[in-house]
Amino acid sequence: MQAMFITETGGPEVLQYGELPTPVPEAQDILIEVAYAGINPADWKNRQGLLAPFRPYSFPYVIGFDAAGIVAAVGGEVTSFKPGDRVFTPTNHGQGGQGSYAQYTLAHQHRVAPVPDSLRLDQAAALPVAALTAWQALFDRGGLQPGSKVFVHGGSGGLGSFAVQFARWAGAGVAATCSTANVEYLRGLGVALAIDYQREDIASTLRAWAPDGVDLLVNAVGVSSLPGELDLIRRGGTLVSIPTLVDDGDMAAATAAAQAVQVKHLYSMMDDSQCAATLSRIAALVAQGDITLPPIREFPLTAAAEAHRVIQSGHNRGKLILKVADLE
Numbered sequence: 001m002q003a004m005f006i007t008e009t010g011g012p013e014v015l016q017y018g019e020l021p022t023p024v025p026e027a028q029d030i031l032i033e034v035a036y037a038g039i040n041p042a043d044w045k046n047r048q049g050l051l052a053p054f055r056p057y058s059f060p061y062v063i064g065f066d067a068a069g070i071v072a073a074v075g076g077e078v079t080s081f082k083p084g085d086r087v088f089t090p091t092n093h094g095q096g097g098q099g100s101y102a103q104y105t106l107a108h109q110h111r112v113a114p115v116p117d118s119l120r121l122d123q124a125a126a127l128p129v130a131a132l133t134a135w136q137a138l139f140d141r142g143g144l145q146p147g148s149k150v151f152v153h154g155g156s157g158g159l160g161s162f163a164v165q166f167a168r169w170a171g172a173g174v175a176a177t178c179s180t181a182n183v184e185y186l187r188g189l190g191v192a193l194a195i196d197y198q199r200e201d202i203a204s205t206l207r208a209w210a211p212d213g214v215d216l217l218v219n220a221v222g223v224s225s226l227p228g229e230l231d232l233i234r235r236g237g238t239l240v241s242i243p244t245l246v247d248d249g250d251m252a253a254a255t256a257a258a259q260a261v262q263v264k265h266l267y268s269m270m271d272d273s274q275c276a277a278t279l280s281r282i283a284a285l286v287a288q289g290d291i292t293l294p295p296i297r298e299f300p301l302t303a304a305a306e307a308h309r310v311i312q313s314g315h316n317r318g319k320l321i322l323k324v325a326d327l328e
């Protein structure tokens with residue numbers, strides 16, 4: 001198969017296009033012919049070797065978590081999918097498997113969901129990691145309640161665009177930060193308060209909206225960009241930090257500091273072990289129009305390095321995807 005892979009970690013230039021063996025599904029795996037691979041910040045961090053504490057790097061190594069495509073074959077114990085089905089998934093990449101920047105990729109059946117008829121594959125490829133992480137941070141870890149006040153730090157990126165909409169859909173009032181260029185975009189997603197972090201003081205602007213502090217703060221940017229984050233949360237409230245690998249500070253000290261002021265503090269890593277049901281739920285919300293897809297910018301697979309430069313800037317609005325094959 002054709003794939004974009006690396007033979008050493010490093011900058012975007014280490015990504016190379018060439019031929020690799022097509023993977024073979026194990027009993028519970030689905031072999032997917034990839035139409036589109038979704039891009040996440042984890043991809044450039046992975047390319048640079050920052051995921052080494054979580055996985056061995058075995059070269060040639062295919063980057064990429066997210067995929068949408070067509071089932072090509074199934075392992076002997078797969079019952080709910082058959083060749084020809086349209087599917088999307090965060091693949092087996094989080095468990096160390098080869099990724100989605102390739103003509104074919106593998107995903108355990110518990111990580112695969114069908115793409116609703118009304119969604120295209122390019123749209124589905126934008127969902128897995130960003131939407132799943134947002135969902136788990138708000139609901140599974142954050143325990144979001146209707147009527148609560150939620151602050152999403154970093155509202156205009158992949159994760160943030162879903163987080164602000166999920167929170168609003170669940171009946172919360174939502175405030176979020178973004179740069180000047182994204183204020184109107186965030187307002188369009190329905191946030192009650194879009195805070196321009198380049199021009200406004202986040203703490204005083206938020207305090208005017210939530211005088212006792214917010215019920216739930218999701219930090220999707222990193223600790224250094226939000227000094228004093230605990231002061232923004234009411235006593236008894238919750239802080240959910242999305243681990244970034246590059247700006248997480250002293251995690252144990254942060255949790256102790258939160259405890260001292262009666263704020264529940266959790267780190268929310270994406271958990272894709274049994275994510276098929278949540279992915280289906282998210283896809284249904286998108287299909288029925290409750291959640292709007294963020295802007296999706298497409299690159300050919302061979303331009304993965306260019307796409308990595310954009311995601312690595314840390315200021316992309318919405319999602320980036322790679323077109324791997326014309327399958328619909």
Ligand SMILES: NC(=O)c1ccc[n+]([C@@H]2O[C@H](COP(=O)([O-])OP(=O)(O)OC[C@H]3O[C@@H](n4cnc5c(N)ncnc54)[C@H](OP(=O)(O)O)[C@@H]3O)[C@@H](O)[C@H]2O)c1
Nearest residue numbers: 041133154156157158159178179182225243244269270315
């Ligand atoms: N551990 C996990 O399981 C997991 C899973 C998913 C994501 N993540 C991490 O979560 C982070 C966000 O992911 P993503 O997919 O949303 O990334 P993304 O699509 O690259 O979006 C990043 C967003 O951050 C915003 N931003 C940058 N600096 C900011 C600041 N100082 N204040 C407020 N917003 C700021 C940017 O908006 P502006 O351009 O408007 O500044 C941009 O839209 C990344 O570090 C990613 O690696 C971790």
